[in-house]
Amino acid sequence: MNQPTPGQPAVPVLALGDVLLVSLQGELHDGMAEQLQHDITSRVATSGVTGVVIDISGVEIVDSFLGRVLAEIASTARLLAARTVLAGMRPAVAITLVELGLTLPGLVTALDVDRAMELLSRGGS
Amino acid sequence: MQQSGQASATSLPIGSDADLAWVRQQVRQCAAQLGFGLVQQTKLVTAASELARNTLVHGGGGRAEITPLDNGRTRGLRMCFIDSGPGIRDLELAMTDGYTTGGGLGLGLSGAKRLVHEFSVDTEPGRGTTVTAVAWVAQVPASRPGVR
Numbered sequence: 246m247n248q249p250t251p252g253q254p255a256v257p258v259l260a261l262g263d264v265l266l267v268s269l270q271g272e273l274h275d276g277m278a279e280q281l282q283h284d285i286t287s288r289v290a291t292s293g294v295t296g297v298v299i300d301i302s303g304v305e306i307v308d309s310f311l312g313r314v315l316a317e318i319a320s321t322a323r324l325l326a327a328r329t330v331l332a333g334m335r336p337a338v339a340i341t342l343v344e345l346g347l348t349l350p351g352l353v354t355a356l357d358v359d360r361a362m363e364l365l366s367r368g369g370s
Numbered sequence: 371m372q373q374s375g376q377a378s379a380t381s382l383p384i385g386s387d388a389d390l391a392w393v394r395q396q397v398r399q400c401a402a403q404l405g406f407g408l409v410q411q412t413k414l415v416t417a418a419s420e421l422a423r424n425t426l427v428h429g430g431g432g433r434a435e436i437t438p439l440d441n442g443r444t445r446g447l448r449m450c451f452i453d454s455g456p457g458i459r460d461l462e463l464a465m466t467d468g469y470t471t472g473g474g475l476g477l478g479l480s481g482a483k484r485l486v487h488e489f490s491v492d493t494e495p496g497r498g499t500t501v502t503a504v505a506w507v508a509q510v511p512a513s514r515p516g517v518r
């Protein structure tokens with residue numbers, strides 16, 4: 246189960262130095278989101294990266310399922326000594342999430358991938 | 371142009387993850403055609419995603435019906451999510467933020483209600499659940515200089 250269906254691109258996960266860059270695009274099935282959570286967690290554990298950037302600028306909606314998956318990726322990565330930054334949320338998605346009641350308090354965000362990388366390289370947060 | 375609802379209703383099955391994605395796409399397309407703006411489209415698709423997932427996960431599957439509306443002043447979209455699953459025993463509790471019986475975040479019903487203009491739940495234990503959500507295209511007075 247959880248194989249990407251034909252025509253459904255796998256989610257690209259790139260290692261850039263100490264950081265894993267994950268770019269989410271378009272429609273993400275629930276099973277794919279769970280698969281991604283698993284993939285990122287094992288990559289963090291085996292590669293010893295210190296940061297994860299999840300680029301959601303290509304994501305048209307975040308509902309409570311995807312929101313929970315993103316929050317769980319961030320808390321699992323933190324336990325494995327990596328910090329997660331969610332980059333590029335669209336304004337319409339942010340407005341909708343607040344109204345939905347999902348404010349994702351544990352998640353660090355940045356306006357785009359460059360700023361997310363910069364945030365991680367500063368080491369703070 | 372007046373539309374009398376039922377004639378143009380689209381029925382979509384809800385039985386898998388892939389069906390949820392299809393419902394989201396259809397709602398998006400329909401909302402865009404009706405003239406909903408980007409933020410309203412995003413709210414509608416998000417509400418649809420929550421409610422369709424409830425139909426799948428809690429209701430054991432069912433269907434969505436999406437219907438374009440026109441009340442003479444503005445256009446709208448009605449979305450019904452229908453299952454013949456276990457029903458909801460305590461609806462008031464189920465509508466509470468954070469309440470879940472299934473390991474979710476408990477924001478689907480209460481959150482979806484906040485994202486639309488009209489919201490109703492028809493449910494009976496042992497018989498099933500129908501959730502109906504309606505939203506209307508926002509009227510921007512400035513864009514209608516001819517009125518008055």
Ligand SMILES: Nc1ncnc2c1ncn2[C@@H]1O[C@H](COP(=O)(O)OP(=O)(O)O)[C@@H](O)[C@H]1O
Nearest residue numbers: 424428429464470471474475476477478479499
């Ligand atoms: N279609 C449905 N059939 C049966 N029970 C439902 C249905 N939709 C919602 N519920 C009940 O209402 C609760 C709250 O729903 P929701 O707010 O979407 O939270 P979640 O799905 O995260 O549990 C669910 O946990 C479930 O018990």
Ligand SMILES: [Mg+2]
Nearest residue numbers: 424474478479
């Ligand atoms: Mg739900």
